[in-house]
Amino acid sequence: MKTSLPTGEARDTLRDFTADRRMLMLCAMALVTGTFGALAAWALVKLIALCTNFAYFHVISTTTTYLTHARLGPGSVFIPVAGGILVGLIARYGSKKIRGHGIPEALDSILTGASRIEPKVAFWKPLSSAIAIGTGGPFGAEGPIIMTGGALASLFAQFFRLSAPERKTLLAAGAAAGMTGIFGTPIAAVLLAIEVLLFEWKPRSFVPVTVSVIVAIAWRPWLVGPWPLFPHAGLPAMPWWGLGLCAGVGVVAGLQSALTTAALYRCEELYEKLPIHWMWWPALGGIIVGLGGLIDPAALGIGYDTIDALIHGSVLMHAAIALLFVKSIIWLASLSSGTAGGTLAPLLLMGGAAGAIEAHVLPCGNGGLWALIAMAAVLGGTLRCPLTATLFAVELTGDLRVLPAVAIACAASFAVTVMLMRRSILT
Incomplete structure (x- = not known):
């Protein structure tokens, strides 16, 4: 014979006790x-x-x-x-x-x-x-x-x-x-x-x-100032068949994320082998940063103006190639030295540069659209936070139309990185 709890007690067993x-x-x-x-x-x-x-x-x-x-x-x-x-x-x-x-x-x-x-x-x-x-x-x-x-x-x-x-x-x-x-x-x-x-x-x-x-x-x-930080509503709408291209860009971004993460770990291991105190490692990294700045000053510093230029599609092919390689090298050399700085903006820059390059071989969209999709995918794959990266791209530009394309690319990038890498850049 079943005994039923009073209505109040039955409801109480379903309550979320973390809220009080x-x-x-x-x-x-x-x-x-x-x-x-x-x-x-x-x-x-x-x-x-x-x-x-x-x-x-x-x-x-x-x-x-x-x-x-x-x-x-x-x-x-x-x-x-x-x-x-x-x-x-x-x-x-x-x-x-x-x-x-x-x-x-x-x-x-x-x-x-x-x-x-x-x-x-x-x-x-x-x-x-x-x-x-x-x-x-x-x-x-x-x-x-x-x-x-x-x-x-x-x-x-x-x-x-x-x-x-x-x-x-x-x-x-x-x-x-x-x-x-x-x-x-x-x-x-x-x-x-x-x-x-x-x-x-x-x-x-x-x-x-x-x-x-x-x-x-x-x-x-x-x-600080108004938001969105990079307002832009001129990104072209993505045709339905273009969503498959977004997945492809996400796969490339996942490979880029995995390679970047592996390279960072390797650079950290190289610093550990140096016969000098870790206090001097940031100065050694600074040498590479300084040399990189002579090649491409856009790779130096916080770079929000360059992110904005990438989203607006105003970065030329040769500039995107230089930015991708110089930024990647100096960021790896500097971050692995143990200096202080953030990763989100550099990942956006490196991903955006790759997307701007890919835009030259993709049959739809423009450089700004693919730069935004790729920068979000690289961020989501490298930090393993695809939901954050998806909404991040939308809020940065204020353009909801990119949501499906960015979501697919971030999911694809995340899938690639979790399959290839046991650890993320955060661990």
């Missing part, structure tokens, strides 16, 4: 982490501009400047070397945790550090990243801001009596807010937090992270 009053408390705290993330993004953008203008143009200014069309002489080779020396000194005597591109370090704090980050990381990480990028390092600001936003949120959380999962939620909320502050991509930032940092989609984490990025995107027009 403490989730509302985390949402209130996320208002603070979102503000911290936006302010940190503003500060990092200004620091990078200050270092770039001082190092290359010998002026003190926080106006954003790019190096694409800069006239660099032989002496410019020593600028990234000097930046590498400063970053190495900060890593050795300030905090070793500033080494790397930010996301693995944030992930390590979550997995092994109970989501606790030291106060000095919140200071040294943005400073060292601004020096590295401002002196020509081929990085983006997003990795450092993810670590900095997460560090500030972690410090804020440590003032309260919170559990490790609750601190993890606020750390991810701060990281996502920082990414939103830089790129103006709130949905992609939430997905990145879920796919890369939280590994869960529960109300206790999803709702506070969402609150945090909404606060950050509200602050962004006042602090």
Whole structure:
């Protein structure tokens, strides 16, 4: 004979017990982490501009400047070397945790550090990243801001009596807010937090992270600038049969991602064999960066102007080839040295350059469309976050029409990389 539970008890067994009053408390705290993330993004953008203008143009200014069309002489080779020396000194005597591109370090704090980050990381990480990028390092600001936003949120959380999962939620909320502050991509930032940092989609984490990025995107027009970052609605619609080409571009992007990841691991192994202290590795990487800048200045620095040019289809074939090879070489040499900088913008640049080259043999679309599809696919495959990469491309341009094409390419790239590589660039 069956015994049925009272209606109230039956409903209670189906309840998600991760959602309670403490989730509302985390949402209130996320208002603070979102503000911290936006302010940190503003500060990092200004620091990078200050270092770039001082190092290359010998002026003190926080106006954003790019190096694409800069006239660099032989002496410019020593600028990234000097930046590498400063970053190495900060890593050795300030905090070793500033080494790397930010996301693995944030992930390590979550997995092994109970989501606790030291106060000095919140200071040294943005400073060292601004020096590295401002002196020509081929990085983006997003990795450092993810670590900095997460560090500030972690410090804020440590003032309260919170559990490790609750601190993890606020750390991810701060990281996502920082990414939103830089790129103006709130949905992609939430997905990145879920796919890369939280590994869960529960109300206790999803709702506070969402609150945090909404606060950050509200602050962004006042602090950083309008969004989308690369507004462009002129991308041609993709015919139905072109979706198969998108899958092909995704496969190529997956191969590019796997090759890039393998090359990065190999470069790290080579640095490990050097008979000198790791403090000097960023300076050695700076030599290669400086030489690469003489060949193609567009490969230096943060490169958002070049991403915009790729999406608008204004990068010529020979320029795309030079950008792809120079950017790949200097990025691998520099990142593997343990310097500070982000990976998202370089992956977008390398993928976009490959897409611009592929556009010359594809029967439909234009250079801008295939550059956008390829840059999203390389990002999704290399970081193994296809959902994030798909929405990231849409939010960067504000063009929803590219969603099916980008989704197919990201899925294909992701499938290739997981089949070929046991580890991602984050592990």
